[in-house]
Amino acid sequence: MIHVHSPSRSPTPFVPSTDHRLVLTSSKTLGGNPVFTWQDVVSDPANFKQPCKLAKNIPHSLQDYINRMDAWHRSLPGMRTVLEAAIGENTAEDEPNAPPISIVNNFDDEPCPPWEFYYTNFMWHDEGVPPPDMTGVKGCGCYPRCDPRNGSCSCLQKQRSWSGEFTPDFAYDSRGRLKYQNVPIFECNDMCGCDDDCRNRVVQHGRKCAVQIGKTKNKGWGVFAGPKKIYDGTFLGIYSGELLTEEVAEERGKKYNKFGRTYLFNLDFYFLREGKEKEEGKEEEWEPKYVVDAYHAGNFTRFLNHSCSPNARLNAVYINESNIDKPLLAIFACKDIEPGAEICFSYSGNYDDLEEQAERVVKGDAIYERCMCGAKNCTGTSIIVCILLVGLLNMAL
Numbered sequence: 001m002i003h004v005h006s007p008s009r010s011p012t013p014f015v016p017s018t019d020h021r022l023v024l025t026s027s028k029t030l031g032g033n034p035v036f037t038w039q040d041v042v043s044d045p046a047n048f049k050q051p052c053k054l055a056k057n058i059p060h061s062l063q064d065y066i067n068r069m070d071a072w073h074r075s076l077p078g079m080r081t082v083l084e085a086a087i088g089e090n091t092a093e094d095e096p097n098a099p100p101i102s103i104v105n106n107f108d109d110e111p112c113p114p115w116e117f118y119y120t121n122f123m124w125h126d127e128g129v130p131p132p133d134m135t136g137v138k139g140c141g142c143y144p145r146c147d148p149r150n151g152s153c154s155c156l157q158k159q160r161s162w163s164g165e166f167t168p169d170f171a172y173d174s175r176g177r178l179k180y181q182n183v184p185i186f187e188c189n190d191m192c193g194c195d196d197d198c199r200n201r202v203v204q205h206g207r208k209c210a211v212q213i214g215k216t217k218n219k220g221w222g223v224f225a226g227p228k229k230i231y232d233g234t235f236l237g238i239y240s241g242e243l244l245t246e247e248v249a250e251e252r253g254k255k256y257n258k259f260g261r262t263y264l265f266n267l268d269f270y271f272l273r274e275g276k277e278k279e280e281g282k283e284e285e286w287e288p289k290y291v292v293d294a295y296h297a298g299n300f301t302r303f304l305n306h307s308c309s310p311n312a313r314l315n316a317v318y319i320n321e322s323n324i325d326k327p328l329l330a331i332f333a334c335k336d337i338e339p340g341a342e343i344c345f346s347y348s349g350n351y352d353d354l355e356e357q358a359e360r361v362v363k364g365d366a367i368y369e370r371c372m373c374g375a376k377n378c379t380g381t382s383i384i385v386c387i388l389l390v391g392l393l394n395m396a397l
């Protein structure tokens with residue numbers, strides 16, 4: 001007798017949520033099915049919505065549960081394994097080729113950093129922060145991949161126009177390493193015709209180098225290179241977390257300053273300020289609109305400490321976003337980093353206007369902490385390690 005397998009419920013096709021669905025503009029049909037061409041996508045970018053993660057939906061239950069445990073349970077060595085597993089699970093889809101992150105502590109018994117954040121590589125939009133805007137995102141028509149020599153790639157043209165012709169070529173070399181630090185980077189995006197292995201797609205492919213989260217002697221937790229040397233220009237990760245309006249960040253900053261640790265970074269790049277100045281002629285009035293907060297959600301980059309002689313640097317990167325005020329904060333090595341060395345960047349960029357720093361302290365919106373970076377050029381005293389809105393990324397070329 002033949003048994004026919006009859007499922008209790010007939011399988012239903014996967015229907016993506018309306019938010020992510022593309023609206024077809026084509027009325028052509030073939031054999032009764034609509035013909036969905038690449039042109040349909042490109043000609044209707046307004047409806048090509050990016051998934052938008054909302055800060056209010058950060059899945060924080062595991063963190064809150066563990067935080068409510070008593071100190072003895074939280075200090076069990078197994079906590080380290082749980083956090084390492086959570087990191088792997090939360091990044092398995094978006095960074096499938098990233099080496100796993102391990103947690104090390106050679107200084108004391110704390111098994112892992114405090115369970116106060118959800119591990120994520122994404123940006124989670126708070127109320128008042130607009131979702132990714134695709135309407136102004138232009139795709140290049142290059143195929144199979146972009147060639148900087150032919151000059152017709154619209155992504156390269158945009159890159160050049162925003163960096164004052166400072167980048168004659170793509171920002172990355174053929175090994176995916178950043179060639180020009182401190183210029184806005186416009187990667188090829190979902191509207192582009194080029195292949196996934198185009199040279200102008202690096203940040204979107206995620207981290208490739210091995211890093212560790214480790215305890216430092218006197219700066220809390222930090223980030224260290226894994227067993228292999230990390231070369232100058234290598235992409236490390238984006239400073240992910242909640243994307244807040246300046247007003248919300250201001251309030252949070254006051255709380256963070258009370259316990260002397262902060263994870264807030266202004267989206268304050270020199271080209272945004274300059275752009276607004278040209279546009280509106282109101283240079284004094286310009287303020288950064290958005291701030292990244294990695295306290296409740298973030299990835300390993302939230303543990304990067306400050307150094308007066310940094311080996312990593314923040315750069316503004318745009319992929320599927322035409323709102324110039326909302327770049328990704330992408331962190332790249334700016335020197336070769338030996339295996340096991342601590343990775344740090346400068347919290348103050350090269351913003352060394354000490355007068356203005358002093359003014360912030362007088363106004364009460366900044367607090368100085370003794371810098372423990374140990375670099376030869378560190379004065380130890382005059383570095384802002386913890387300010388209300390950190391991230392004076394006011395780096396001039």
Ligand SMILES: C[S@@+](CC[C@H](N)C(=O)[O-])C[C@H]1O[C@@H](n2cnc3c(N)ncnc32)[C@H](O)[C@@H]1O
Nearest residue numbers: 219220221260261262303305306371372373386
């Ligand atoms: C973004 S967090 C970095 C990770 C932090 N060390 C931790 O354990 O979570 C920034 C905080 O780290 C500490 N920190 C970072 N760099 C430092 C430095 N050079 N000297 C002293 N403290 C530092 C300060 O408390 C600062 O507010």
